[in-house]
Every structure is written in C-alpha cells, then in structure tokens.
Amino acid sequence: DQQVKQNSPSLSVQEGRISILNCDYTNSMFDYFLWYKKYPAEGPTFLISISSIKDKNEDGRFTVFLNKSAKHLSLHIVPSQPGDSAVYFCAATFSGSARQLTFGSGTQLTVLP
Amino acid sequence: DTEVTQTPKHLVMGMTNKKSLKCEQHMGHRAMYWYKQKAKKPPELMFVYSYEKLSINESVPSRFSPECPNSSLLNLHLHALQPEDSALYLCASSPYLGGELFFGEGSRLTVL
Numbered sequence: 001d002q003q004v005k006q007n008s009p010s011l012s013v014q015e016g017r018i019s020i021l022n023c024d025y026t027n028s029m030f031d032y033f034l035w036y037k038k039y040p041a042e043g044p045t046f047l048i049s050i051s052s053i054k055d056k057n058e059d060g061r062f063t064v065f066l067n068k069s070a071k072h073l074s075l076h077i078v079p080s081q082p083g084d085s086a087v088y089f090c091a092a093t094f095s096g097s098a099r100q101l102t103f104g105s106g107t108q109l110t111v112l113p
Numbered sequence: 114d115t116e117v118t119q120t121p122k123h124l125v126m127g128m129t130n131k132k133s134l135k136c137e138q139h140m141g142h143r144a145m146y147w148y149k150q151k152a153k154k155p156p157e158l159m160f161v162y163s164y165e166k167l168s169i170n171e172s173v174p175s176r177f178s179p180e181c182p183n184s185s186l187l188n189l190h191l192h193a194l195q196p197e198d199s200a201l202y203l204c205a206s207s208p209y210l211g212g213e214l215f216f217g218e219g220s221r222l223t224v225l
C-alpha cells in the first residue's frame with residue numbers, strides 16, 4: 001500500500017515557466033511533509049517542508065502548498081531553471097512513527113532551455 | 114561542515130565477500146540512518162540509530178549488519194549478499210530522530 005503517491009513520473013517545463021509537482025497521500029496521520037531533490041549519482045537533498053498547521057510555505061523560488069482535506073500537496077518552482085532538472089521526492093511523516101519518512105516514487109523534472 | 118560523507122562511492126563484491134560501507138557526519142546530529150535505493154524507486158529505510166543505539170530495524174536480512182561506533186560514524190557491514198542487493202545505499206543524519214534528513218551521496222553497491 002503506497003501511502004505517498006507521485007502519479008507523474010516525469011514533467012517537462014520550459015525555462016522561466018512554472019513547474020508544479022504534485023503529491024497525494026492516504027494516511028491522515030501524516031502531519032509533516034517534505035520535498036527532496038535528487039541529482040543522478042547523488043543523495044537526495046532537502047528542499048522545503050511544511051507542517052500540517054500551515055497551508056503554504058515559501059522559500060525563494062520554491063513554494064509548497066498543502067490541502068489537507070484533499071490529502072494533496074504540491075511544489076511550485078517559479079521561475080524554473082535548467083539547474084532544477086532532477087528527480088523530486090515528496091515525503092511524509094507523523095509523530096507516532098518516530099518521524100520516519102515515507103517517500104513517494106519521485107517525479108523527474110526536466111527544464112528545457 | 115554540513116556534509117554527510119560516505120565511502121566507498123562504488124563497491125563491487127562477490128557473494129562470499131565481507132565488506133563494509135562507512136558514513137561520517139560532523140554536524141552533531143544524534144540520529145543516523147541507512148536507506149537502500151533501487152533505480153527509479155524511492156529510498157527505503159533500513160536502519161535508524163538514535164544516540165548511538167539501534168532504534169529501528171525495518172526487517173532487514175541479517176546479511177546486513179549496522180554498527181554505530183560513535184555519534185559521528187555509522188557503518189554497514191555486508192556479508193554473503195545476493196545480486197538483488199545491488200543498489201545505492203544512502204546514509205543520512207538528522208539533528209534528532211525524525212528531524213530533517215541530510216543525505217550523503219551514497220555508495221553504489223554491485224553484487225556479482
């Protein structure tokens with residue numbers, strides 16, 4: 001049972017436009033969500049997070065939106081840059097799990113120059 | 114120093130070999146993790162150490178043996194592995210159990 005789902009394995013966006021990566025979850029106990037970015041041959045890098053008490057968190061070009069009623073979160077990157085091309089993993093956790101992360105399957109973002 | 118350092122970056126071993134993967138961090142983090150990642154799949158948690166004690170073992174086969182000699186080091190001892198164990202092994206640390214993870218670059222393991 002996949003508790004965190006990223007239904008789009010890949011996404012292509014033109015440089016300068018907005019990239020929107022989506023993530024759905026099924027476990028209503030999740031109360032903290034994170035996005036990680038992974039380049040080939042490197043470990044994942046933490047990007048941005050959001051607590052369930054918020055519906056939006058912004059950090060520079062990156063904004064994460066959380067819709068608890070829909071059990072959906074999204075990562076917006078604007079403007080997109082070629083260096084943003086990577087695999088993006090959504091992850092979720094809750095306090096009862098000792099904060100272990102459940103990862104989605106990832107979305108490969110390609111930003112075209 | 115905000116890095117998690119993993120060695121070796123690449124390892125090829127036979128099914129009868131004994132080898133170890135090493136992980137080091139000097140950020141004062143008190144939780145360290147081993148993840149396994151196969152191609153095009155998300156990282157899968159293997160082990161978690163909190164304050165140098167094994168906190169979580171996600172039903173990993175005994176041919177994988179973790180060790181945390183001190184708060185900065187985490188080892189993964191490998192013995193009698195199978196070809197299906199070939200994967201990228203990621204070490205991560207966090208300031209405390211469940212904090213944001215800082216990942217190393219991974220050790221790419223190939224079992225022949």
